[in-house]
Amino acid sequence: MMTETRQLITTKDGEKIAVWKIAKSAKEDTNATNEQTVKAQNIFLTHGTFSDKKTCLRIAEYLVALGHHCYIMEWRGHGDSSKPKENFNFETVATYDYEATFRYLFVELKLDSLHCVTHSGGGVGLTMFLIQNPSYIDKVNSISMFACQAYGAALNSKSYAKILAVKLFTQLLGHIPAKKLKLGSCDESYHTMRQWFDWNLKRNFTSSFIKHGALGEALTDTELLENNDGLSGSDGLSNFDGNFDGNYLDYRQHMPMITTPIYSISAKGDKIISPARGSQLFLDDFHNPANVFREYSLSNGDVDDYTHSRIMVSRHAATEIWPTVAAWIEKHAN
Numbered sequence: 001m002m003t004e005t006r007q008l009i010t011t012k013d014g015e016k017i018a019v020w021k022i023a024k025s026a027k028e029d030t031n032a033t034n035e036q037t038v039k040a041q042n043i044f045l046t047h048g049t050f051s052d053k054k055t056c057l058r059i060a061e062y063l064v065a066l067g068h069h070c071y072i073m074e075w076r077g078h079g080d081s082s083k084p085k086e087n088f089n090f091e092t093v094a095t096y097d098y099e100a101t102f103r104y105l106f107v108e109l110k111l112d113s114l115h116c117v118t119h120s121g122g123g124v125g126l127t128m129f130l131i132q133n134p135s136y137i138d139k140v141n142s143i144s145m146f147a148c149q150a151y152g153a154a155l156n157s158k159s160y161a162k163i164l165a166v167k168l169f170t171q172l173l174g175h176i177p178a179k180k181l182k183l184g185s186c187d188e189s190y191h192t193m194r195q196w197f198d199w200n201l202k203r204n205f206t207s208s209f210i211k212h213g214a215l216g217e218a219l220t221d222t223e224l225l226e227n228n229d230g231l232s233g234s235d236g237l238s239n240f241d242g243n244f245d246g247n248y249l250d251y252r253q254h255m256p257m258i259t260t261p262i263y264s265i266s267a268k269g270d271k272i273i274s275p276a277r278g279s280q281l282f283l284d285d286f287h288n289p290a291n292v293f294r295e296y297s298l299s300n301g302d303v304d305d306y307t308h309s310r311i312m313v314s315r316h317a318a319t320e321i322w323p324t325v326a327a328w329i330e331k332h333a334n
Contacts, residue, residue, distance in 0.1 A: 001025045002061050006080060009104045011096040018080035019101055020053055022060045022070040038067050038326075039333050041141070042111045044101070045072045048120030049192065050176070050184030052079030055119050055313060062322050063117075068329070071114075073101045075125075078186050087191035090121055091208055094128035102129070102136055115329045116143045119312050120274060121196070123148030131254045132210070142332035143262045144325045145283075146312040147270055151252070152278025153200040160201065162272060167197040184309070200278075207249040256287040263328045265321060267306035268297030274308060292328075296321065 005021045043063055045056040053072045060070040074081045075093050105111050118126055123145035130137050154160040170176050170190045178184045199205055266279040276295045283293050296302045296311065304316045311317060 002064060004057075007104070008080075009100050011076075011100040013086075013092075013096050015076045015084055015096065016082040017076060017097050017100055018053070018074040019104060020072040020074070022057070022064050022072065024064060038330055040067045040069060041329055041333050042105070042114040043068050043070045043117060043329065044105065044114050045070060045117045046098075046119075046122040046125070047072075047075070047078070048118075048122045048124075049188050049196075050178040050186050051119070052185055054079075054185065055309075056117070058313060058318065059117065059322055059325070062318065063326060063329075066326055071101075071105060073097065077192075087189065089192055089195040089208060090124055091128055091195060091210075094125040095132060095210075098125055098129035099133065102133070106136075106139065113139050113141050113334050115141050115332070117146075117325060118143070118148065119146045120148060120308065124150045124196075127255065127258065128207075128251055130258050130260075131251055134257060137258055137260060140260045141334055142328055143260050144265065144328055145262060145279075146265045147267060147274040147279065147308050148264065149274045149278035149282040150196070150205050151199045151203050152281040153273060153275060154203070155275075155277055155281075159272070159275070163197060163200050166272075167194070167201070170197075205250060205252040205255075207251065210249045211247050212249055252285055255285045258286055259288060261288065261290040261328075261332055262286060262292075263325065264291065264293045265311060265325075266293065266295040267308065267311035268295055268299070269305035270308040270311065272308075294324070 001024075003023050003025055005023070007019045007021070008016045009019055011017055043060070045060055047053065047055040053074050056072045060072055064070050076082060076084050076088060076097055081097075105114065116126055123143070126143065126145075127150075130140070154163045166176075170193055173190075175187050175189045176183070176193060178187045195208055262283060264279055264283040266274065266276040268276060270276070270279075280293050280295075283291055297305050303320055304310070304314070306314070306317070311321070
């Protein structure tokens, strides 16, 4: 039996972020001590849009059963994290939620290193966070990204039309009703999704509030306020119209600074959110020959074509894909 222990941590903009430690029960942990065959590693997991810790929970339990220590972060507005009054986007989560969580893990818990396992937008957020805070890069031993891309969902006219139609529908409705559409447990506002729509429609990976030249060892509170000058809200969305003037940070140009080996896991059946070509494009832009891309499909001899969600949460994923993540972590264990 597994235990889930929640810690609420405070971000620099005042939100409460839920970080869950997944562990074996005390009795099981004692019984397993002599049976453990892998070197225990610290593993950070997080989800993407429309979801919460449940997306990561089953694979976390699998990794804990192998002897690892797992911590799941829930984005603001998701799961047990606070519901923000201000509009936020992917970059807000990367700038504040990830920063508070990594500070908690490395400063308060005094972890010396960790591995990261992410789903969908969780990998996009991790990428932005590490670019903003490069001092953490050497402390991340490996990354496993499930169904992750930021600007490759509209690479042809048909997919472009789909993304544009979804954007216009979301703008008209004001949110994506994920629960009704059975996309996940959390609805997402247009304000949250707009950045992702624009990245894919414009094929860029541009910041909404961090200007060129603002990168350093880490962004200070003062720098963030200065970068938000002329914009309102914690993510600058209230007055931001989605048009970039070229003065804002292009994350894509800085992706090669992340030298941590990445295992990118893609599903052939993921047709809209993270199609295989988009995931491959995202991984290629890290320019790291140590990275590995894998598309799971029936045509590749796998047991399923999978979908955006089932690539991480399904019985087939548990037997076919999770062991490859465990092997990737073991390969890069410290």
